[in-house]
Amino acid sequence: MIWNHLTYSGWGRALAVTGDIARPERISALRALPAAPAIGNRRSYGDACINGAGPVIDMTRLDRLLSFDEDTGVLEAEAGVTLGEITRLMAPRGWLLPVLPGTGFATLGGAIAMDVHGKNHHNAGSFGQHVSAIRLMQKGKARQITAKSAPTQMRATIGGLGQTGVIVSARVQMIPVSGETMQVRESRVTGWDEHIALLDASEATYTVGWLDAGARGAALGRGIVEEGEIGPDPARPPRSPHTVPLTAPHWALSKPIVRAFNALYYRRVPAAGRTVTKRLEDYFFPLDKIHDWNRLYGKRGFHQFQCVVPPDKAPALHAMLSRIAESGLASPLAVLKRLGPGRGGMMSFPMEGYTLAVDFPNRARARDLIASLEGDVSEAGGRLYLAKDALAAPDTIRAMYPEHADWAAAAAKADPDGALETDMTRRLALRRT
Amino acid sequence: MQHTWVILGATSAMARAFARALSEQGHALILAGRDMDDLKTLAADCTLRGASDARALRFDAREAKHDAPIFDALEQAEGTLNAAVFIGSMPEQARIDDNPLLLQGVMQDNFTGPARFLHAFAPMIEARGGGTIVGVGSVAGDRGRVGNYAYGASKSAFHTYLAGLRNRLGRAGGHVITVKPGFVDSAMTWGIKGMFLVAAPATVARDILRAVNKRRNVIYTPGFWRLIMLIIRTIPEPIFKKLSI
Known part of the structure; x- marks a missing residue:
């Protein structure tokens, strides 16, 4: 079946909702779904990954590695693959993700949507800074964006809480490592x-x-x-x-x-x-x-x-x-x-x-x-x-994020009906421009 | 040693997990099914996980005309040839009750389609003097239940076919494993009421691989289903016919 009716929460388990969850196993199944916020392994703690007012799309089964270029170190993978799985598969070959957060259960899509950081942030910056291209599903259509082709959308998508479209896959620059x-x-x-x-x-x-x-x-x-x-x-x-x-x-x-x-x-x-x-x-x-x-x-x-x-x-x-x-x-x-x-x-x-x-x-x-x-x-x-x-x-949050207005405008353009809103965006009125 | 595996119904969650486990051991894969875009994606994934070769080919349980390229590819492959059949479909019993014509598709997807392929494949195992066939049936095939007996019957037929094929290929050095999964966490069971003890596809894949290495005949996965089905099979028919489990 397409929909499952479940009670779910973020990692903190303090806020829970009951609602419909689709979990497509292939792109054709994802394409057939109505627009809804995408979630991964729900490793964000609060309500960024829950939607009490509508359905969500669980992306964890869209988890394939798509390509890897040994010369450039660019890995392309579907959004549902976990950072731990990428590490397990790529480290023995001498490649590591440039930024790793504290849990390997976080998905690639989640790492982008939260622009996560790691223990090397003082040197390497945040995860999104190493992402060169993102494939976004917007209103049933997939399109690839890069910093060159769509700079505003790129900056609205990285750290953008999934509000500019469903992240389907992405390209990330790996770094060579000498050991495991x-x-x-x-x-x-x-x-x-x-x-x-x-x-x-x-x-x-x-x-x-x-x-x-x-x-x-x-x-x-x-x-x-x-x-x-x-x-x-x-x-x-x-x-x-x-x-x-x-x-x-x-x-x-x-x-x-x-x-x-x-x-x-x-x-x-x-x-x-x-x-x-x-x-x-x-x-x-x-x-x-x-x-x-x-x-x-x-x-x-x-x-x-x-x-x-x-x-x-x-x-x-x-x-x-x-x-x-x-x-x-x-x-x-x-x-x-x-x-x-x-x-x-x-x-x-x-x-x-x-x-x-x-x-x-x-x-x-x-x-x-x-x-x-x-x-x-x-x-x-x-x-x-x-x-x-x-x-x-x-x-409180608006005052802390000086680019919020630009982001809200970009999100409104990508998702005018607010179909991608989550409990977090509603609680913090983030989508209000 | 590296082998070639053809995986029918490779887009299913269980098959994906099994293909990945084989990839990490460096085997060559022929990934067969209907969704070519998805199969190509899976082929890329398997190659990056270590498969020595992975290609996507069309297989349709209901149409034999696509089979030839798969057999051509198998003919050209070196070493031992193996097959794993994950193909299947499970329409709700109520839909079949409304439209008995659906029965034909259920039998094609779960039994006659896979058997058609395996019957043409068996001589290749005999010719090469070895190779393993993994046939994925279901605990639903162990006894006809009111809620799911059309699907159950097709799987039961497949079990019987696999048993006979095992009998035949054992004489030529080949081997056939019948896999009876319980509830597996996949698109087939997602959202269906009454699921319990649902197993992750990776767990099932690991069990199947272990069975391949140990040349087991019939496995239940997860293993506790053997006990559950033993109980269900021993209930006398006069009682069983009144139950709705």
Whole structure:
């Protein structure tokens, strides 16, 4: 059958809808469908990938590799293929995607529509900057766009939340790599200043900081900075993944458990630091080994708060982290990273500065805290990440995205009837020009 | 060692997963079906995943006239020749009840079309003294149920045909595997009410490949369906005829 009637949500599981989902397995089946927003593996956290007011098209079965040019390194693939699958297939041949987000379950189409970034953003920019062509389905007709043939549509599509048409396939520039492992230098940082200083000083290709978001006082901002370089070793065979079999009870990530976890995670690395060799997938997608880990947050789900603030606003970020730590609401494994200026589209998240990502269980207190943090981000001239957001208000977001009006105009041109609207675009009134 | 596999009904989700698994082992593939655009896309995908060769050819269960180019291609291929049949169609029983003429298509797609091909293919296995045929049937073919017995009957006929072919080709060094999948997460089952324990196509493909390597005769995939169908087959007819399962 064409339509399935299912209840589904984003990765955070806090917002769910019930509706019709089509899952075409071939292009001819996709072409026959009415215009509707496309979704992938639903790895965005909030409501960017759900539509409570109409159908959606699940693109995960349109997942073929279409062509690869060994001379130029350009890969063309259908939108539903996951970045993890591309990595698995191409890394042994010496090619890697230039940008990889924290999960390999994200699809190519989703990576473009969210203009995702990775641990090398300070060097490599965002995913969309490496996409040379996109095939878009608009009103049942497919057409290819490039930065040359349709610069405005290209910049409206990259990071464009799927609002300019269904992304059917794309061409992306791969990078050659010399090995299949990552040499990772792990260093303990005892507090905020040291953390920021090490992120600033790092010259590594891949740099990311893990934070203990529960540490307070002098220990505020303590964590582990990971600096990675691709090494020459051949890959070891992967270990089989584990699955969280059930939705966990609400206390599974309660304060004492999180505190104990963070302490262990921190002490795992010796005070003098260490260098470890990891499989590429284990480095890029650390949590993918635990399938369905979002169930650990129980039935109510969770929210991820991710913001970026300009480089000179690090003190504002420090104050925000301090309030997060005081609240005792944060979950394990918060992330701090330095971002470069690279962004591929009008609605792309990255800007030069520092980005902080923290998970919160979905409780009223956490939502209140997130609301006040959003205010701090606005004040600091920063930005919230739409791939994570589920709670912000329309005016907040508009003020953070200076090219919003241009984007809304381009989306209106491509989809005048608003057939591609999602719960997110409606909540944030993003399509209003 | 590299082999040549012809895959009939290659556009189905199960066949795609199986073709990909074969590609990663470097085999040569002939991908046959009706949607040529989709087959060409799949051929490109398989080549990029390591298939030594992958080409798209037309096969239509209801029209024998397209078969010749497939056999020509097989004749020219070196080494062992193998075939996997994933072709099939499952119109709702209610539609068949309204229009009994649909029965003919169901039998062509699930039984006579594949059997026509395999019957012409069998001598090639005998001539080369080896090769494997994978025939995908269904748990629905194990017993006639009120909700799905037209489809079930066509699959049951295919099972019987495969059993006979296994008997025949075993004498010449060939082998035939009957695959009985339960519910598989594909376009065929998408949105149908009452699906449970739905298996991913990649899981089924992995089971089939394992069966090929072990030269199994009849497999259920996932394996627990063997137990479910054992129970369903042992229910006495006087009771079974009153059930609607």
